[in-house]
Amino acid sequence: MPRLPLPHPGPALRPLAIVGLLVFIALVVMGQAFGGPPGRSTPAPLPPDQLELRVFDVGQGDAILLRSGQRALLVDAGPDPETAREVLLPRLARLGVDGLDGLVLTHADADHIGGAADILEVLPVATVWMASSRQDHPLLSVIEAAAMQGGTRVEAPANGQALEWHPAVSVQVNIAEPSVASGDNNQSLVLHVRFRESDFLLTGDIERAAERALVKTVSSLEADVLKVAHHGASTSSSPEFLAAVKPQVAIVSAGLGNAFNHPRDEVLRRLRGVGAQVFRTDLAGDVVVRTDGHEITVALERASVRRRRSWRRRRRRGPRRQCVRGGAVRRERGCRGPRR
Numbered sequence: 001m002p003r004l005p006l007p008h009p010g011p012a013l014r015p016l017a018i019v020g021l022l023v024f025i026a027l028v029v030m031g032q033a034f035g036g037p038p039g040r041s042t043p044a045p046l047p048p049d050q051l052e053l054r055v056f057d058v059g060q061g062d063a064i065l066l067r068s069g070q071r072a073l074l075v076d077a078g079p080d081p082e083t084a085r086e087v088l089l090p091r092l093a094r095l096g097v098d099g100l101d102g103l104v105l106t107h108a109d110a111d112h113i114g115g116a117a118d119i120l121e122v123l124p125v126a127t128v129w130m131a132s133s134r135q136d137h138p139l140l141s142v143i144e145a146a147a148m149q150g151g152t153r154v155e156a157p158a159n160g161q162a163l164e165w166h167p168a169v170s171v172q173v174n175i176a177e178p179s180v181a182s183g184d185n186n187q188s189l190v191l192h193v194r195f196r197e198s199d200f201l202l203t204g205d206i207e208r209a210a211e212r213a214l215v216k217t218v219s220s221l222e223a224d225v226l227k228v229a230h231h232g233a234s235t236s237s238s239p240e241f242l243a244a245v246k247p248q249v250a251i252v253s254a255g256l257g258n259a260f261n262h263p264r265d266e267v268l269r270r271l272r273g274v275g276a277q278v279f280r281t282d283l284a285g286d287v288v289v290r291t292d293g294h295e296i297t298v299a300l301e302r303a304s305v306r307r308r309r310s311w312r313r314r315r316r317r318g319p320r321r322q323c324v325r326g327g328a329v330r331r332e333r334g335c336r337g338p339r340r
């Protein structure tokens with residue numbers, strides 16, 4: 001995998017080098033990270049030939065959006081229906097995302113799939129990808145019913161499979177062998193996202209055993225941006241795994257003041273020890289990464305009550321969606337089905 005040309009400088013030089021060479025960090029609080037001034041009802045459009053990774057602040061859980069051009073892929077759906085309805089769906093609406101080309105559920109824990117049925121009930125979703133290793137969580141039947149209702153395909157990707165959602169962005173699934181790394185967390189779908197020379201690694205909640213297995217079996221885990229596994233728990237982000245990934249940006253999704261003390265101080269030390277800049281949703285809100293495939297920009301963005309109200313007004317009107325009915329594509333209000 002090509003690496004971006006940033007050396008790992010000493011502590012005194014690092015901020016200057018990062019700003020100058022690779023990662024521009026924009027701290028935008030109560031405003032819009034890549035758009036106009038705070039209060040705008042619609043964001044600036046995503047420039048063509050860019051990939052955005054957005055780790056939403058959904059409290060203690062995961063919900064991550066990849067988008068490029070008109071395509072959108074959601075990875076996990078937040079911890080519960082309330083967060084999906086009051087935080088996640090309004091944020092997606094404000095971004096202009098009125099349908100998903102895919103929804104990946106990394107593993108069957110409530111903090112990752114708790115909002116999935118609500119997403120499927122509101123947005124047209126082409127495909128849901130979820131692990132096949134364990135299918136006994138009570139929420140899964142609700143999610144599958146919502147998917148069936150909306151005409152969404154449900155698939156279990158194989159290890160090494162590429163998810164088809166965007167012609168220019170590769171998303172490859174890596175799964176630890178169950179005999180080597182058992183347990184629901186360790187069977188998380190790990191996504192390696194590649195766009196030109198930029199690499200992102202999304203790790204679900206894998207723990208040390210799965211990390212060790214992936215280091216042994218995957219040819220390269222190197223990534224510029226790492227979604228830190230399991231909310232920064234001390235049982236994840238082992239030194240050997242971080243040495244293989246070599247992240248320059250590390251993003252922790254965790255709830256403010258959560259009961260697990262995530263992220264753990266030792267994990268933050270390990271991340272900084274490999275030269276990563278660490279961003280936390282509990283402290284910063286949404287963490288938004290953009291790349292043109294060569295340079296990476298990070299910005300921080302907080303939600304606001306005003307934007308939540310905007311979503312409710314839009315839902316009453318009924319959003320216009322592009323729908324497929326009987327082989328014909330047309331735009332109409334409130335229809336369901338896979339988006340073209």
Ligand SMILES: [Zn+2]
Pocket residue numbers: 061062109111112205230231
């Ligand atoms: Zn989790």
